Structure formats: structure tokens, C-alpha cells
Amino acid sequence: MNENPADLAPELCVLLAAVLGLLAGMFLPRAGQWRVAAVCAAGLAAALAVALVAATRPGLMAFDAFTVDPVTHVTRIAVFGTTLPVVVLAAGRMRGHPRESEFSVLILLAALGTVLLGASSDLLVLVAAYLLASIPAYALAGFGKDGPGTEAALKYYLMGAFLGVLMLAGVTLLYGVGRGTSYAALRDGLGAAPGAAVAVGTVALLAGLLFKAGAVPGHYWVPDVAEGAPPVVAAFVTTVPKIGAFAALFRIGAEVLPPGAFAWAPLVALVAAVTMTLGNLAAFAQDNVRRLLAYSTVGQAGYLLVPVAMAGRAALAEPALLYYVAAYAVTNLGAFAVVVAVGRDDLAGYTGLLRASPALGTSLVVCLLGLVGTPPTAVFVGKLLMFGAALEGHYAWLAALAAANSVASVFYYLRWIVPAFGGPAAPLRPARSALVVAVALAAVSLALGIGSGLVLAT
Amino acid sequence: MLTLVIFLPLAAALALLAVPRPGHRAVLAVWIAATAADLALVAAMWARHGTSGTGRIAFETNARWIPSVGAGYHVGVDGLSLPLLALTALLFAACAVYSLRQTYRIRAFAVLFLFLETVCLGLFAALDLLLFFVFFDLSIVGMYAVILLWGHGDRARSALKFFLYTFLGSLILLLGFIGLYLGADPHTFDMAELIRRPPLEGSPGLAGLTLLAIGTGLAIKTPVVPFHTWLPPAHTDAPAAGSAILAGVMLKMGTYGLVRIAMPMLPDAWRRYAWVPLAVGLLSVLYGALVALAQENLKRLVAYTSVNHMGYIVLALGAAGYASGDAAARRLAVTGAVTQMVSHGLVTGSLFLLCGVLYDRGRSYDLGRYGGLARGAPVFAALTAVAAFASLGLPGLSGFIAEFQIFTGAIGGGSTPAAVAAAVSVLGILITAALFLRVLHRAVLGEPGELTGRVTDVRRPELAAVVPLLALSLAIGVAPRPLLDTIEPVSAAVVALVAR
Numbered sequence: 001m002n003e004n005p006a007d008l009a010p011e012l013c014v015l016l017a018a019v020l021g022l023l024a025g026m027f028l029p030r031a032g033q034w035r036v037a038a039v040c041a042a043g044l045a046a047a048l049a050v051a052l053v054a055a056t057r058p059g060l061m062a063f064d065a066f067t068v069d070p071v072t073h074v075t076r077i078a079v080f081g082t083t084l085p086v087v088v089l090a091a092g093r094m095r096g097h098p099r100e101s102e103f104s105v106l107i108l109l110a111a112l113g114t115v116l117l118g119a120s121s122d123l124l125v126l127v128a129a130y131l132l133a134s135i136p137a138y139a140l141a142g143f144g145k146d147g148p149g150t151e152a153a154l155k156y157y158l159m160g161a162f163l164g165v166l167m168l169a170g171v172t173l174l175y176g177v178g179r180g181t182s183y184a185a186l187r188d189g190l191g192a193a194p195g196a197a198v199a200v201g202t203v204a205l206l207a208g209l210l211f212k213a214g215a216v217p218g219h220y221w222v223p224d225v226a227e228g229a230p231p232v233v234a235a236f237v238t239t240v241p242k243i244g245a246f247a248a249l250f251r252i253g254a255e256v257l258p259p260g261a262f263a264w265a266p267l268v269a270l271v272a273a274v275t276m277t278l279g280n281l282a283a284f285a286q287d288n289v290r291r292l293l294a295y296s297t298v299g300q301a302g303y304l305l306v307p308v309a310m311a312g313r314a315a316l317a318e319p320a321l322l323y324y325v326a327a328y329a330v331t332n333l334g335a336f337a338v339v340v341a342v343g344r345d346d347l348a349g350y351t352g353l354l355r356a357s358p359a360l361g362t363s364l365v366v367c368l369l370g371l372v373g374t375p376p377t378a379v380f381v382g383k384l385l386m387f388g389a390a391l392e393g394h395y396a397w398l399a400a401l402a403a404a405n406s407v408a409s410v411f412y413y414l415r416w417i418v419p420a421f422g423g424p425a426a427p428l429r430p431a432r433s434a435l436v437v438a439v440a441l442a443a444v445s446l447a448l449g450i451g452s453g454l455v456l457a458t
Numbered sequence: 459m460l461t462l463v464i465f466l467p468l469a470a471a472l473a474l475l476a477v478p479r480p481g482h483r484a485v486l487a488v489w490i491a492a493t494a495a496d497l498a499l500v501a502a503m504w505a506r507h508g509t510s511g512t513g514r515i516a517f518e519t520n521a522r523w524i525p526s527v528g529a530g531y532h533v534g535v536d537g538l539s540l541p542l543l544a545l546t547a548l549l550f551a552a553c554a555v556y557s558l559r560q561t562y563r564i565r566a567f568a569v570l571f572l573f574l575e576t577v578c579l580g581l582f583a584a585l586d587l588l589l590f591f592v593f594f595d596l597s598i599v600g601m602y603a604v605i606l607l608w609g610h611g612d613r614a615r616s617a618l619k620f621f622l623y624t625f626l627g628s629l630i631l632l633l634g635f636i637g638l639y640l641g642a643d644p645h646t647f648d649m650a651e652l653i654r655r656p657p658l659e660g661s662p663g664l665a666g667l668t669l670l671a672i673g674t675g676l677a678i679k680t681p682v683v684p685f686h687t688w689l690p691p692a693h694t695d696a697p698a699a700g701s702a703i704l705a706g707v708m709l710k711m712g713t714y715g716l717v718r719i720a721m722p723m724l725p726d727a728w729r730r731y732a733w734v735p736l737a738v739g740l741l742s743v744l745y746g747a748l749v750a751l752a753q754e755n756l757k758r759l760v761a762y763t764s765v766n767h768m769g770y771i772v773l774a775l776g777a778a779g780y781a782s783g784d785a786a787a788r789r790l791a792v793t794g795a796v797t798q799m800v801s802h803g804l805v806t807g808s809l810f811l812l813c814g815v816l817y818d819r820g821r822s823y824d825l826g827r828y829g830g831l832a833r834g835a836p837v838f839a840a841l842t843a844v845a846a847f848a849s850l851g852l853p854g855l856s857g858f859i860a861e862f863q864i865f866t867g868a869i870g871g872g873s874t875p876a877a878v879a880a881a882v883s884v885l886g887i888l889i890t891a892a893l894f895l896r897v898l899h900r901a902v903l904g905e906p907g908e909l910t911g912r913v914t915d916v917r918r919p920e921l922a923a924v925v926p927l928l929a930l931s932l933a934i935g936v937a938p939r940p941l942l943d944t945i946e947p948v949s950a951a952v953v954a955l956v957a958r
Contacts, residue, residue: 374599376592376596380592380595384527384632384636385527387636388636391633391637396633396667403629403630406625407625407629410621410625421606422607453524
């Protein structure tokens with residue numbers, strides 16, 4: 001058994017930064033609390049660097065519970081790479097807040113849980129990672145201690161607790177019939193197990209992961225948290241935890257279930273179809289940009305479930321999922337960064353944005369067109385691979401439905417883009433750090449699209 | 459050199475954006491200089507390629523882009539793309555000159571048109587399906603912004619309809635491309651590879667579905683009846699230069715895709731379902747002409763004649779799919795189709811620019827409110843008459859050369875359905891002739907209408923934009939050989955590829 005802690009160096013970097021931040025936060029005076037954010041950012045940057053180096057090495061298994069393979073590498077890079085701008089965004093907004101240090105630490109812990117979610121290859125570790133990713137996020141949702149925030153946190157918590165218990169029940173059942181909790185053991189054990197028990201266990205296990213992914217039926221928290229929580233938190237919880245959740249879902253489909261044991265592809269394809277349709281239809285009538293983005297993330301979760309459904313059926317499924325999830329995280333966070341920078345939640349607040357602040361307006365247009373899937377942004381390449389995976393897996397109807405949904409999504413994204421082009425510009429003083437983050441993320445989204453060859457090759 | 463041709467306008471656009479607050483004249487100077495330089499480069503390319511091409515790809519560049527999915531930056535030109543590249547460069551230069559008097563947000567306008575020029579040139583030069591699609595999709599975004607920001611009338615609605623409809627088409631097209639990709643062994647998006655070894659040869663059902671996806675996607679862009687409903691509002695509410703580009707260049711993307719992608723890559727399916735393009739082509743010809751006849755709005759009328767003209771192209775390509783008959787006749791039909799693309803770009807581009815002149819003076823396209831324009835605006839009246847005659851296919855102008863070849867090719871091919879369709883579609887010419895004569899009678903001749911007094915004659919920039927287009931149409935009509943010599947090797951190759 002490989003027990004080399006260096007294999008988990010990126011995670012340890014983040015853990016260390018979180019602990020250091022927490023300790024430092026206790027002793028530092030109120031005016032010096034910004035140092036905690038700096039420590040956290042440094043930890044994330046170090047973790048990102050180590051993860052990039054680790055991605056060049058061959059895959060392995062650590063502690064019999066974590067797989068270090070391309071899925072984990074991408075999860076790490078995407079999570080740390082998107083958490084870093086969140087910490088920067090938060091540092092600007094939270095400056096001088098009474099609980100400034102706790103904020104950064106909670107974000108780090110949630111990000112750590114997300115990575116473990118994607119890397120775990122044992123159901124018990126998966127449950128632990130689920131809790132680590134969820135509990136800091138509940139606290140973050142209610143961080144503002146205001147009415148909408150409290151409601152959002154409560155809804156988020158109740159939903160998460162309920163679906164988490166279901167997930168635990170599913171793990172128990174699978175453990176019982178599969179005689180093991182590690183993915184490898186389950187793959188051997190589940191083949192001979194009774195089909196009904198495997199089906200019930202898998203569906204219950206899915207419940208928790210779909211909650212983290214923000215997909216139907218675990219999507220009810222998404223709009224409320226996105227609208228009620230502080231904007232930075234909304235940006236974080238609708239983006240980062242999904243990365244780990246989709247990686248974990250993919251592993252269940254590809255590594256846990258033996259072929260033929262359970263109708264994985266039809267079930268997940270159905271969930272994907274319902275999720276994308278519901279998310280896109282619900283986004284139509286939203287006038288609050290954060291609710292609009294929330295439903296758009298539900299729709300995107302539907303597209304992301306397509307390669308998950310094709311896990312093990314199509315060779316394109318893995319690159320499709322990994323590329324799409326990373327591209328989605330960058331682009332969605334970019335859109336949220338614009339919202340943070342502008343500081344307005346109503347669509348009317350974006351009238352004339354392109355004139356008031358060309359940099360911010362261009363970032364918004366790039367990110368929203370990116371979410372539509374317009375080339376040459378990163379999401380386009382992800383979507384292309386997603387369509388390819390669906391067709392390769394002989395799910396042409398799912399590809400067609402995803403295409404129809406993409407067209408429908410244009411409608412509400414344009415409702416946001418069009419006012420930005422015209423009209424008299426409202427006076428605007430964007431937060432500097434948020435502006436830089438928004439522009440940087442839009443640029444990365446474009447660069448990932450044009451330079452996708454380099455990224456996909458590795 | 460080809461890469462320079464494609465990205466020169468984009469570089470000029472970025473330069474315009476980089477300079478803080480450039481003057482109005484400076485913007486126009488850069489815009490016109492960039493399009494003129496690009497036109498000169500394309501002309502030089504054509505001169506080096508020669509008019510008696512061998513049908514092989516020239517000026518080829520093949521760089522790695524996304525090797526893991528077999529997509530590359532692969533561009534090149536042959537006798538099919540060269541005329542369309544030249545048409546694109548010419549029309550964009552004409553639009554730049556035409557917009558000399560434009561003042562509203564001129565820098566953004568110039569940047570957007572330069573961006574669109576890169577996109578259109580890139581599309582006609584692309585030899586990789588993914589690259590083709592990237593340019594295809596970007597053209598929609600660019601044109602959407604043009605209609606939305608510089609249009610008139612109910613522009614937001616028209617622009618949205620245009621975006622949603624053509625975006626749907628592009629996604630269907632993408633699904634078709636992925637079908638080709640997955641059908642090829644090894645998987646690739648490279649057009650040259652896909653043409654060399656047509657994918658999906660063993661499975662006619664999947665090939666048919668792929669052709670259905672690609673055909674539908676391109677049919678929406680072309681557009682053919684019944685997918686044409688986005689076109690009239692988009693044209694009516696777009697600015698004149700935008701309409702000229704949309705009709706002159708962007709509609710060709712659909713038919714170009716049919717010749718470049720659908721026919722050589724899915725030859726078997728194309729032959730089997732050749733009656734479909736034949737039928738929708740015929741339907742577009744007749745329906746477009748009849749609806750145009752009923753229009754009171756001049757710009758809508760021109761838009762519907764576009765449906766009619768693009769219908770001839772689709773019909774000719776369908777006729778080329780009947781492999782039983784005479785190959786020489788089928789080559790003639792394909793050559794005619796490509797010539798029609800060029801001719802329609804020149805003629806309809808100038809017609810839309812002339813519509814823009816009328817709107818600029820009278821703020822209306824209503825035919826009933828004009829009349830007797832020949833007295834106050836003789837040059838305008840003369841140009842409109844020439845453009846109308848070119849559009850209805852008068853001998854001596856480019857439309858005749860194109861349509862004559864299409865009819866001869868389709869009827870002489872030896873297959874009964876193609877011959878019947880072509881014979882019936884001659885009716886379309888009759889109707890177009892009637893409707894253009896009606897336009898000339900009501901607007902140019904006759905009693906003065908309520909807005910006639912406002913219509914002053916064409917100004918110099920407008921003249922400089924329209925005259926070269928019509929002069930070229932005349933040149934092609936009188937001496938078509940250089941153009942036909944360039945196209946013929948490619949049409950021979952396409953016909954041979956379809957027949958295999």
C-alpha cells in the first residue's frame with residue numbers, strides 16, 4: 001500500500017494554509033486580519049503549483065483511498081485555480097469585516113473537501129469529503145447574518161442534510177451487498193449482488209452527489225443561495241463544489257458500477273435531460289442577475305451530466321467532462337466576478353455597461369457568450385466534446401436536446417447582454433480587485449478555448 | 459500569405475481598439491485601407507494561382523490546433539474558395555467606402571465589420587470542419603451585433619430571431635460535423651482527409667442522418683424554404699452595409715458548405731437523397747419569387763429574391779447528385795451554382811446598398827410612396843435599373859451566365875426529375891422579371907410619389923461603392939471565361955467525388 005504523504009501535497013498545502021489562517025486569525029488585531037487572506041492565497045497558489053507539477057507524473061493510488069489520475073489532476077487544478085480568484089474577490093469585499101479571517105478559512109476548507117470528493121476512491125472517504133465540502137458552505141451561505149442569507153443557509157443546510165443522510169444510507173446498502181467500500185472492491189462485488197439493492201443504493205448515493213452538483217432533484221437551494229448569500233459566496237458555492245461533485249459522479253459511473261449491473265446511462269441521461277431543460281426554462285423569466293446565473297448553472301449542470309452518463313460508454317466522455325467542468329468553472333466565476341464588481345443585482349443595472357467600463361463590459365459579454373458555447377471560448381470546446389461523447393455513446397436524442405437547450409439559453413443570456421451594449425451609461429465605480437479578477441477570468445476562458453490543443457494534449 | 463489575408467482585417471480592428479479616441483476620419487481611413495489592402499492581397503493570390511487552376515489546394519497552411527480531437531488550423535484555397543474570397547474582400551471594401559458618411563459609433567462599426575471580414579474570409583478558406591464551424595458561429599454573433607446596434611425598425615426582435623434561428627442551425631450543423639468525425643477512421647475533423655476517405659461508407663442509415671443534420675444546418679443559413687423566415691426581418695431592419703454583407707457573403711456560407719462538405723464527404727447519401735435538394739431548391743425558387751412579387755417594402759422584396767436566387771444554387775447541386783446521366787452536364791450545373799454564388803453576391807449586394815440610399819433620403823422602403831425617381835435622381839435610377847436587370851438574369855450580365863449554366867446542366871443531365879425541376883424553375887425567372895419591372899415602373903418611372911422630392915441623387919462614396927460591383931457583374935456577363943476557368947476544375951472534381 002502506498003502511504004506517501006507527498007502524493008497528496010497539494011491538499012496538504014491547502015490544509016496547512018487553512019490551519020495557519022485560523023490560528024493567525026485568533027491572534028491578529030482586527031486591522032491586520034488581511035494577512036489571513038494572504039496566507040490562504042499563498043497556500044492555494046502553492047497547491048496549484050504543486051498540482052501542476054504532479055499532473056505531469058503517472059497516476060497512482062494513495063492510502064488506498066485516493067486516486068491520483070487525470071480526473072484528480074483536473075479537479076485539483078480547477079478547484080484551486082478558481083478558489084484563488086474567489087479569495088482575492090473576498091479580500092476586497094471583506095476588508096475590515098469582524099469575521100474576515102473565518103471567511104477565507106471556510107472557503108479553503110470547502111475547496112479542500114471538494115478536491116477530496118473528486119479524488120476519493122472509497123465510499124467512506126467520499127462521505128467524509130461530502131461533509132467537509134458542505135458544512136463550511138452552509139456557514140458561508142449565512143455569513144451575512146441577514147434575512148435572505150439566513151433563509152438561504154437554512155434551505156441549503158436542510159436540503160444538504162436530508163440528501164446527505166440518503167447518501168449515507170446508499171453507501172451502507174452498497175457496502176452490504178458489495179462487501180467493501182473501496183471502488184475496486186465494489187466493482188468486483190456488485191456484479192453478483194442483487195440488482196434491486198444495487199439500484200436502490202446507487203440512486204441514494206446519487207442523491208447526495210446531485211445535491212452538490214446542483215442538478216435536479218437537488219437543485220432547489222441553488223437560486224436561493226445565489227440570491228440570498230453574499231455575492232462572493234454565491235460565486236463560490238455555485239461554481240467550485242460542482243467540480244468535485246461531477247468528478248465523483250464520473251468515478252461512480254466509470255469505476256464503481258460493473259458493466260451491466262445497473263442502468264447507469266439511461267438514468268443519468270434522464271436526469272441530465274430534466275436538469276438542463278428545467279434550468280434553462282426557469283432562467284427565462286428572471287430579472288435578478290444572480291437568480292438568472294443560478295438557473296443557468298442548473299442548466300449547465302445538465303450539460304455536464306451528459307458525459308457523466310456516458311462514463312464507460314464513450315472514449316470522449318472523460319476529456320469532455322474534465323474540459324467542460326474546468327471551462328464552466330472559469331467562465332461562471334468570471335460572470336459572477338462582473339456581478340461583484342458592478343454591485344447591482346437587477347438586469348437594468350447593466351444598461352450601458354460597455355460604455356461605462358469597457359473592460360468589465362467586454363468580460364461580461366465574453367463570459368456570457370462563453371456560457372452559450374460560442375467559439376472560441378473554452379466552454380465551446382467542452383460543449384463540442386460533450387456532443388461528441390453523447391453521439392459516440394449512441395445517445396443522439398440527448399445531444400439533440402442539449403443543442404435545443406443551448407439555443408433556448410441564448411435567449412436569457414441575451415436579455416443580459418443586450419442592455420450592456422446600448423443606453424446611457426450609469427455611473428459606475430467598480431471594485432478594483434473584482435474588475436481585475438473578472439478580466440483575468442474572461443481572458444483565461446478565451447485562452448483555454450483557443451489554446452485547447454495544448455491543454456487537451458496533457 | 460493566406461493567413462495574412464484572413465487576419466489582416468482583425469489586426470486592423472485591434473489596432474483601432476488600441477488607439478484611445480481616434481478621430482472619425484482616421485477610423486475611416488484605417489478601415490478603408492485595411493479592406494483595400496486585403497482586396498489587393500486576394501487579387502494577387504488569384505493572379506498567382508492563375509485562372510486555369512488544377513483543382514488542387516494552393517496557399518496551404520496546416521498547423522496543429524487541437525491534435526487530440528484531430529482538429530487543426532488548416533486553410534487553403536482552390537477554384538471554389540478563390541472567387542468567394544475575392545467576393546468577400548470586394549464587398550467588405552465596398553461597404554467601407556459606402557459608410558464614409560456614417561457617424562453613429564463609427565469606431566465600433568468599423569471594428570465589427572473588420573472582425574466580420576476576418577470571419578467570412580476564414581470560413582471560405584477553412585479546410586477543417588472545426589475551424590469552419592468556429593467562423594460560422596462567430597459570423598452569427600457579429601451580424602447580430604450589427605443588426606442590433608445599427609439597425610432600424612423593430613431591430614431587437616429581428617436580431618434576436620436571426621440569432622436564435624441561425625444559432626439553432628449552427629448547432630445542428632455541429633452535430634452533423636461530430637457525426638462525420640465519429641464516422642471517420644481514424645477520427646478527424648480535417649476536410650482533406652474526410653474527402654479522401656469518405657466517412658460512414660458502411661452504414662447508409664447513419665450517413666443519411668449525418669447528411670440530414672448538415673443539410674438542415676446549412677439550409678437554415680442559405681436559407682431555403684421552409685427555413686427562410688428569419689431572413690426578411692433581419693434584412694429589413696439591418697443597416698444597408700449589414701444587409702449587403704449578410705446577403706452577399708453570409709448566405710453563401712450555406713451553399714458553399716454544401717459543395718465543400720456535404721457533397722464530397724457524403725457522396726453516397728447525397729446521390730440517394732438528391733431529390734431533396736432538388737425539391738427544396740425548386741420550392742425556394744418559386745415561393746421566393748411569388749412572395750417577392752407581393753411585397754410593398756422594397757428591401758423585403760430584395761430579401762425574397764435572395765431566397766429565389768439561392769434556390770437555383772440548391773437545385774443545381776441536387777441535379778448534380780443524379781449520377782446516372784451525362785457528367786459534363788452535371789459539371790456545368792455545379793459551375794453554374796458557384797457562378798450564381800458570385801453573381802448573387804455582386805448583384806444583391808449592390809441592390810441592398812441602393813435600398814440603403816433610398817432609406818437614407820426618404821426614411822422608408824415603401825414602394826408606394828416613391829415614384830418618378832428617374833427625374834430627380836438619374837444616376838440612382840440607372841444603377842437600380844442595371845442591378846434589377848442583372849438580378850432577373852438579362853444576358854450580358856452575370857446572372858444570365860449563372861442561371862443559363864444551371865438550367866443547361868440540370869436539363870441536359872439526362873435524369874427526368876432534374877430536367878422537370880429545372881424546366882419548372884424557369885418560371886421563377888419569369889416572375890422575377892415581372893416583379894423587377896414592376897419595381898422599375900412604380901419607383902423609377904411614373905408619377906412622383908410623396909417622398910420623391912426628398913430623394914437626391916447618389917453621392918460619390920455611394921457611387922464608388924456600387925459601381926465596381928455592377929461593373930464586375932457586367933464583366934462576368936460579357937467575358938465569363940476567367941471566372942469559369944477557375945471554377946471548372948473544382949466542379950469537375952466535385953462531380954467526380956459525388957459519383958464515386
